[in-house]
Amino acid sequence: MAHTAYPQSYYAASANPVPERPELNGEVETDVCIVGAGYTGLSTAIALLESGFKVSIVEAAKVGFGASGRNGGQIVNSYSRDIDVIERSVGPKQAKLLGDMAFEGGRIIRERIAKYNIQCDLKDGGVFAANTPKHMKHLESQKKLWERYGHTQLELMDAKRIREVVDSDAYVGGMLDMSGGHIHPLNLALGEAAAVESLGGVIYEQSPAIRIDRGANPVVHTPNGRIKAKFVVVAGNAYLGNLIPELSAKSMPCGTQVITTEPLSAELAKSLLPQDYCVEDCNYLLDYYRLTSDKRLIFGGGVVYGARDPANIEAIIRPKMLKAFPQLKDVKIDYAWTGNFLLTLSRLPQVGRLGDNIYYSQGCSGHGVTYTHLAGKVLAEALRGQAERFDAFADLPHYPFPGGRLFQVPFSALGAWYYTLRDKLGV
CATH class of the missing domain: 3.30.9.10 (D-Amino Acid Oxidase, subunit A, domain 2)
Structure with a gap:
């Protein structure tokens, strides 16, 4: 199988040293199999391992290969749609739960950095x-x-x-x-992966999930192996593909x-x-931007x-x-x-359960660094039987894009054009 390397980004070029991780070969049994070694998967794994679960992660490429290792590196509170939008669309109890969680993700990141001594240039x-x-x-x-x-x-x-x-x-x-x-996002992911392994979790890289057998004991298949589990957590987000067709229809x-300058003078x-x-x-x-630890400007934007x-x-x-x-x-x-x-059409995250034992979180809508860390904690709570906060997310209404997948892109681009015009006109 072809080896998928990190993209040629500043983050990959400045990443902390990482160990070689194996591909999945043969059959493994575990309590929880997580699909995806980005922030959602890693955060879920840490919370579950800290609670005594046995956890294995399958990753199609490398830890933090997707958005977790390529984003602007900014710790931003709340959700892509703010709490006032949630208050208008759900009942007061659900809104209160979601509002109270809106600032938790950043605290989780800082707690993990301190607890596991993660070197990721936190500012x-x-x-x-x-x-x-x-x-x-x-x-x-x-x-x-x-x-x-x-x-x-x-x-x-x-x-x-x-x-x-x-x-x-x-x-x-x-x-x-x-x-x-802000943080170095790939180094945060790599540090969290090391935390997973220090707690006894196993991460298989270059091991894409190609099929999930649903049922009482779900099985996650990769090209050269499979993992039998009591629970599966699907955490692939934008890199999940069509593994779960009912999830791709609503996202x-x-x-x-993103661009990164050459190193700037200290004065500049x-x-x-x-x-x-x-x-x-x-x-x-x-648009979003920040300085790196070696005095470059990272600047991102556009969709x-x-x-x-x-x-x-x-x-x-x-x-x-x-x-x-x-x-x-x-x-x-x-x-x-x-x-x-x-x-997602609502720009709010999609959280839920397929059957009794396949859980998922996806659709951060560009606001994922803090939310994914919260999501991991909430998913772990649900697997432990504490579902109140999970249900607050799972009960959010979500709809497919009008016209189905064929019209997702033109519909969204038209909406973006409208709002961009409003921004330019100041209305």
């Missing part, structure tokens, strides 16, 4: 940057909303104050969340693009982001519906970077890559 502080007065009003409402759920590490910033943390003329203000922050892989890096916070703007198709790889990523993203930081016009780009995330 505190995340900025939501307002491009327009309308964005600023939204942030004012968001601050009140989050504080209603006990989240108080927030500061509204006017035009003068945001210039103290972002050297750009692009913004009229913003909001600082000191419980946000769509999308690509986002300090001038761009003096406090070393990460930043995302408030547009529907948002390709259907997860096609653009021919020239730098041509798409560099103009966005220069709009925020024209002072970087002569800076060289060293890395450019794309990564897929899974979009």
